[in-house]
Amino acid sequence: MEMTPPPRDPGLQPERTLLAWRRTALGLLVNGILLLASGHGTSDVRLGLGIVVMVLALACWAAVSAVYRRSVNHSALGSERVLRLAAGLVLTVGLFDLYAVVTR
Template identity: 80%
Template structure:
């Protein structure tokens, strides 16, 4: 008899995607604020956009690989730490962009 993980993995995937989408929007705002004025902001926007898209792709790959399995890899401690680190880095970039405005 196999275990049914229910909808929890799908809800977790959607939460990760919302986080990545928020980071992508943030990157686009950094790019827009640095367009034509600051190469640093443009560079930070490109870095954040790249990391955000990588987060989206990685979470989608983990979900596809473990779909239907009782293991909830999307909630793994390393994945959570990486996401928290990414959000912290984006926050520092945003702080820099606001302070140098």
């Protein structure tokens, strides 16, 4: 007689993960705004980086939110490809911020 395991109950884990990614995206958006503010009138590079960082932050927010909405019963926070893309966006923004700090 073999016992089958009970069905997996994800609880609130997917929602907590979504909220963590949204906080990350919000932090990235603030970084973009700070880059814009620091580059005002002095450097076109900082203005450009600020805009790029803001666009990447909004893309991260949208991608993770879309994956969460598409997941069936929110049992998992979806596509590994999209989550890797979001993580790559975070890394890219970090590199842009590092450049801005070093060239200040």
